[in-house]
Amino acid sequence: MFTQRSGIGASVDVVLPCLDEAGALPWVLDRMPVDYRPIVADNGSRDGSRQVALERGAVVVDVPERGYGAAVHAGLLAADADVVGVCDADASLDPAELPGLVTQLLAGRADLVLGRRRPTSMRAWPPHARLGNAVVAGRLRRHGVPVHDLGPMRVARREDLLRLPVADRRFGYPLELLLRAAQAGWRIVETDVAYTPRVGRSKVTGTPLGAARTARDMSALLASLR
Structure with missing residues (x-):
């Protein structure tokens, strides 16, 4: 458990928004670097995710309000490290890659570092989901946000x-986060991370209809925040 080396000598809290990820959590938590404390923000799981996380030494925060943004925000409130990472809990992203993002942050090259997903196979990122992400990212760039991915893996300073x-x-939380960060003058940097097939089915973009709804909702948010 937690055998990976961070290589930077800094403690980092990692928020893992979670909804029924019992099958993926063991791998995710076992890949957590040393000095990186996992905070599982459980959003009402019914598959034993909470117990799995506790058994592997993670901090568990119960989040009754449903929603990805609610889970991430609750995790941020529970964190106390200066630097906080966010990573999906479905094993599509490797927590062992987080130190590469943290290094850029601590070197002063960015205020927000995003993991730009590079799929390892077609199954990792189906065309409908990749297209929806590209559409929203393109609109973000037109709003002055220099990104190509909404980045479910990211690091920044907690405060x-x-x-x-x-x-x-x-x-819509990841999208609004990027918009607000750009409005605040943050330096936003992307770095490539491997993106592999997740364990289980996506709650957001697992189907073309789900991806279309997500892109629609995010586009509406973009319009409302101009």
Whole structure:
């Protein structure tokens, strides 16, 4: 458990928004670097995710309000490290890659570092989901946000994140976070991370209809925040 080396000598809290990820959590938590404390923000799991996380030494925060943004925000409030990472709990992203993002942050090259997903196979990122992400990222660039991916893996300083006026508590959270960060003058940098097939089915973009709804909701959020 937690056998990977961080290589930077700094403690980092890692928020893992979670909804029924019992099958993926063992691998995710076992890949957590040394000095990186996992905080599982459990969003009402019914598959034993909470117990799995506790058995592997993670901090567990119960989040009754449903929504990705609600889970991430609750995790941020529970964190106390200066630097906080966020990573999906479905084993599609490897927590062992987090130190590469943290190094850029601590070197002063960015205020927010995003993991730009590079799929390892077609199954990792189906065309409908990749297209929806590309559409929203393209609109973000037109709003002055220099990104190509909404980045479910990211790192920043905790106090800076909490000062951003991000109100969305559902799936628009990553989009609003990027917009608010850009409005605040943050330097946003992307770095490549491997993206592998997740364990289980996505709650957001697992189907073309789900991906279309997500892109629609995010586009509406973009329009409302101009």
